[in-house]
Amino acid sequence: MDIVGIVAEYNPFHNGHLYQISEVKKRFPNAVIVVVMSGNFLERGEPALLDKWMRAKEAILNGVNLVVELPVAFCVQPADLFAFGAIRILKELGVQKLVFGVENVDYDFDKMAQLTKKVHGDFSTYNESYAKAYQRAITERTGVDVSKPNNLLGLAYAKANLELGSFLELIPIQRKKAEHHDQQLPVDSRIASASAIRSAVLSNKELVVNFVPNSTVEDLQQSKKASWTDFWPLLKYQILTSKVQELREIYGMTEGLEFRLKDKLERMGPAVAFTDWIDEVKSKRFTYTHLTRLATMILLQAKKDEVAQVVRSPYIRILGFDDLGQKQLNNVKKKMTFPVISRVSQKIAANPLDLDYRAGLVYSQCSGQRQDFGRKPFQG
Amino acid sequence: MDIVGIVAEYNPFHNGHLYQISEVKKRFPNAVIVVVMSGNFLERGEPALLDKWMRAKEAILNGVNLVVELPVAFCVQPADLFAFGAIRILKELGVQKLVFGVENVDYDFDKMAQLTKKVHGDFSTYNESYAKAYQRAITERTGVDVSKPNNLLGLAYAKANLELGSFLELIPIQRKKAEHHDQQLPVDSRIASASAIRSAVLSNKELVVNFVPNSTVEDLQQSKKASWTDFWPLLKYQILTSKVQELREIYGMTEGLEFRLKDKLERMGPAVAFTDWIDEVKSKRFTYTHLTRLATMILLQAKKDEVAQVVRSPYIRILGFDDLGQKQLNNVKKKMTFPVISRVSQKIAANPLDLDYRAGLVYSQCSGQRQDFGRKPFQG
Numbered sequence: 001m002d003i004v005g006i007v008a009e010y011n012p013f014h015n016g017h018l019y020q021i022s023e024v025k026k027r028f029p030n031a032v033i034v035v036v037m038s039g040n041f042l043e044r045g046e047p048a049l050l051d052k053w054m055r056a057k058e059a060i061l062n063g064v065n066l067v068v069e070l071p072v073a074f075c076v077q078p079a080d081l082f083a084f085g086a087i088r089i090l091k092e093l094g095v096q097k098l099v100f101g102v103e104n105v106d107y108d109f110d111k112m113a114q115l116t117k118k119v120h121g122d123f124s125t126y127n128e129s130y131a132k133a134y135q136r137a138i139t140e141r142t143g144v145d146v147s148k149p150n151n152l153l154g155l156a157y158a159k160a161n162l163e164l165g166s167f168l169e170l171i172p173i174q175r176k177k178a179e180h181h182d183q184q185l186p187v188d189s190r191i192a193s194a195s196a197i198r199s200a201v202l203s204n205k206e207l208v209v210n211f212v213p214n215s216t217v218e219d220l221q222q223s224k225k226a227s228w229t230d231f232w233p234l235l236k237y238q239i240l241t242s243k244v245q246e247l248r249e250i251y252g253m254t255e256g257l258e259f260r261l262k263d264k265l266e267r268m269g270p271a272v273a274f275t276d277w278i279d280e281v282k283s284k285r286f287t288y289t290h291l292t293r294l295a296t297m298i299l300l301q302a303k304k305d306e307v308a309q310v311v312r313s314p315y316i317r318i319l320g321f322d323d324l325g326q327k328q329l330n331n332v333k334k335k336m337t338f339p340v341i342s343r344v345s346q347k348i349a350a351n352p353l354d355l356d357y358r359a360g361l362v363y364s365q366c367s368g369q370r371q372d373f374g375r376k377p378f379q380g
Numbered sequence: 381m382d383i384v385g386i387v388a389e390y391n392p393f394h395n396g397h398l399y400q401i402s403e404v405k406k407r408f409p410n411a412v413i414v415v416v417m418s419g420n421f422l423e424r425g426e427p428a429l430l431d432k433w434m435r436a437k438e439a440i441l442n443g444v445n446l447v448v449e450l451p452v453a454f455c456v457q458p459a460d461l462f463a464f465g466a467i468r469i470l471k472e473l474g475v476q477k478l479v480f481g482v483e484n485v486d487y488d489f490d491k492m493a494q495l496t497k498k499v500h501g502d503f504s505t506y507n508e509s510y511a512k513a514y515q516r517a518i519t520e521r522t523g524v525d526v527s528k529p530n531n532l533l534g535l536a537y538a539k540a541n542l543e544l545g546s547f548l549e550l551i552p553i554q555r556k557k558a559e560h561h562d563q564q565l566p567v568d569s570r571i572a573s574a575s576a577i578r579s580a581v582l583s584n585k586e587l588v589v590n591f592v593p594n595s596t597v598e599d600l601q602q603s604k605k606a607s608w609t610d611f612w613p614l615l616k617y618q619i620l621t622s623k624v625q626e627l628r629e630i631y632g633m634t635e636g637l638e639f640r641l642k643d644k645l646e647r648m649g650p651a652v653a654f655t656d657w658i659d660e661v662k663s664k665r666f667t668y669t670h671l672t673r674l675a676t677m678i679l680l681q682a683k684k685d686e687v688a689q690v691v692r693s694p695y696i697r698i699l700g701f702d703d704l705g706q707k708q709l710n711n712v713k714k715k716m717t718f719p720v721i722s723r724v725s726q727k728i729a730a731n732p733l734d735l736d737y738r739a740g741l742v743y744s745q746c747s748g749q750r751q752d753f754g755r756k757p758f759q760g
Contacts, residue, residue: 233614238621241742300621358621361621361650365620
């Protein structure tokens with residue numbers, strides 16, 4: 001049996017994701033598909049449209065066998081640390097093959113990882129000029145362009161795999177054209193980019209029924225959809241009432257940013273919009289995405305030592321499974337070194353889950369749905 | 381010239397307040413009326429319906445000559461400390477007479493203060509049984525019942541006056557019946573209780589035009605009205621993302637309350653209402669009002685040392701004046717020992733205004749109106 005891993009955000013789960021799963025099943029008819037999925041806050045520093053429970057359920061209903069959560073300490077991060085956290089968890093779950101969509105399927109990601117293993121992402125100085133310098137260094141060593149986001153993410157998976165003993169067979173698959181960062185829903189395809197789907201959903205102007213499976217349609221119809229618009233009043237309040245020395249404890253707060261973002265906010269007045277504030281704080285040193293990630297960390301009150309603690313000692317949080325997924329869990333359980341969490345008790349909420357538990361409390365202020373106590377994995 | 385002081389909240393400014401001002405003018409035709417008014421958060425632990433700038437303007441338009449703000453460190457407090465802060469500020473402003481409404485105008489408040497000066501309000505143990513014991517001790521010494529709220533407040537003014545050298549002539553005036561805690565608007569009077577007016581305004585069910593002057597009607601029509609409903613999402617978020625050791629730094633947090641209020645909130649889930657949560661946390665030790673004051677302190681992130689700092693070193697914040705009021709200010713300016721603030725600069729915002737400046741930022745999240753930078757006193 002092939003244990004095939006996928007790293008995903010499913011924001012929301014759409015036909016492109018379905019296509020990827022069907023590709024896996026075509027190539028590996030006996031595959032157990034294991035997905036490590038971001039929770040309620042995502043890689044680009046934004047809340048997920050639908051909560052992790054709905055997205056995990058949609059994945060199971062559409063052919064995935066096991067969904068576990070990537071702790072928020074890894075989710076809201078640049079590609080390298082995001083990838084490392086995800087691959088580390090897939091290793092723990094006995095995954096042998098990794099399928100991932102890229103813009104250039106002909107790239108040799110293993111070789112690229114070998115050639116660039118000494119080029120490290122220095123997360124404390126992650127800014128625009130740094131990101132460009134990093135890509136240039138990669139291109140110099142590999143001879144290929146990695147500026148496209150999924151190629152860069154593919155390389156990050158390959159590097160994490162190399163660092164963790166090359167336990168994975170890497171299987172890049174070609175992304176459909178429409179899956180790139182197009183902001184428009186296509187007219188000639190049933191696959192659209194997740195961001196085009198999100199903006200259609202949030203603007204209520206276009207129907208997305210052609211681009212997502214039925215389970216996603218239902219969840220989108222019946223649930224509160226979250227965006228920064230919902231959390232911005234809370235973030236604004238947090239920044240305004242925090243002292244600069246308190247903001248300084250937040251993960252990713254560097255170089256006096258705590259003064260800059262507080263000062264800009266106070267000057268812009270109570271009616272300022274989230275994106276206008278980010279645009280005002282943005283600079284060559286601090287990119288838009290760096291700032292939305294930092295904004296998420298402030299919103300969640302994620303302190304430097306808390307993030308470091310989870311990065312050192314991750315855990316497996318089960319969000320959903322079917323029979324095959326459960327078997328796979330049982331197969332690897334004895335070998336696992338990480339704690340496995342499928343239900344949350346008071347003790348687990350305090351430790352080790354603390355930060356993710358808090359993220360769930362914050363997310364639930366918008367969704368209205370509890371994220372931890374009383375919740376159990378979806379069984380397909 | 382008689383310099384007459386009033387301590388007020390004006391939440392909102394209504395015909396009962398107008399009646400009090402006309403009584404002052406009848407008795408002291410040459411009076412300069414100086415009001416020390418709560419800012420945007422009030423004695424019973426709630427946001428003001430309209431912001432302090434509107435309420436100060438209404439007071440000036442209706443005959444008050446000078447309005448200064450009572451710092452929030454004194455506003456959101458039991459009667460004794462509230463009164464002490466207000467009387468201390470009136471002393472600084474050269475006030476000689478204090479007019480205040482009471483239920484029993486025949487009480488000798490000076491004598492009552494003499495008889496009870498050793499009965500102190502211990503604010504750290506302010507709870508139901510304590511409040512009752514305090515009233516019983518007063519009654520034992522004075523022979524009169526002080527359970528009615530304005531009698532008790534009158535005694536608090538008298539005690540503060542005694543403590544500050546008996547510089548004030550105390551002039552209790554009879555409150556109109558409807559000014560008590562009636563929750564209904566009366567049919568046979570143009571004076572209603574502030575709380576009946578507030579609930580009519582917030583429920584949008586009844587017109588309050590008969591019970592407030594025109595200036596209040598206009599402000600109520602044109603402005604966002606604030607209540608706990610607006611600030612509850614922010615408070616909930618603050619409690620859920622704060623660690624217990626952070627909550628412990630908040631002014632008024634005693635006896636493990638930080639665990640209790642966090643735990644109850646988590647258990648009650650994301651949809652819980654403010655009053656339901658308070659009812660759940662409430663106990664014999666912790667009255668409803670104790671908890672709403674504490675809730676306000678959490679909302680404003682008012683730390684123990686910050687409140688103590690303002691109580692030690694108050695200041696005079698000018699909100700509005702007319703010519704007479706300005707003259708009075710000029711007369712006392714040289715003798716004043718407190719800093720006088722009429723416009724807020726960056727430096728003043730940081731110190732000494734810090735806590736009130738933060739309260740303004742929080743309040744403006746609901747009102748949409750800046751409370752400090754760029755605001756200047758209303759000139760009548």
